Amino acid sequence: MRCPFCGHDDTKVVDSRETKEGRAIRRRRECEKCSGRFSTYEEAETMGISVVKKDGRREEYDRKKIESGLRRALEKRPGSEEKTEKILEEIEYELHARREPDVSSKEIGNLVLEKLRAVDEVAYLRFVSVYKSFGSVKSFKKAIENLE
Numbered sequence: 001m002r003c004p005f006c007g008h009d010d011t012k013v014v015d016s017r018e019t020k021e022g023r024a025i026r027r028r029r030e031c032e033k034c035s036g037r038f039s040t041y042e043e044a045e046t047m048g049i050s051v052v053k054k055d056g057r058r059e060e061y062d063r064k065k066i067e068s069g070l071r072r073a074l075e076k077r078p079g080s081e082e083k084t085e086k087i088l089e090e091i092e093y094e095l096h097a098r099r100e101p102d103v104s105s106k107e108i109g110n111l112v113l114e115k116l117r118a119v120d121e122v123a124y125l126r127f128v129s130v131y132k133s134f135g136s137v138k139s140f141k142k143a144i145e146n147l148e
Helices: 063-074 080-097 105-119 121-131 137-147
Strands: 011-019 024-031 037-043 050-052 058-060 102-104
Touching: 050 105, 063 080, 063 105, 063 121, 080 105, 102 105, 105 121, 121 137
Parallel strands: 050 102
Antiparallel strands: 011 024, 024 037, 050 058
């Protein structure tokens, strides 16, 4: 691994730790020449996933879209940053574990709902109200009753 500070080709690993619940490794490295320290992350490269929309169009999976919805749902909730990252990792792990190149947007939405419901009921209600496009208080009330 080339040193980002001086460009020297020889660096040594000082420390290695698992991250992302064992799905990645963080390596702390030190340059043999300038003694600069930096971290690298190693994780398995996975196949690309296509998202099949309601109208049949296909899009490349975009983590940022899910992250944006989660951030809005978890806004001003305790531990929102950690919850967002944990949910994203779990969803991506499940999507890749399927080993299928295509996944429907509905499946992804349902995964998000499932994860949010387990972690934060208020965030779940925020997300479901947008995701399901509630047109009345009655349908929103039904979602609340389903939580209980």
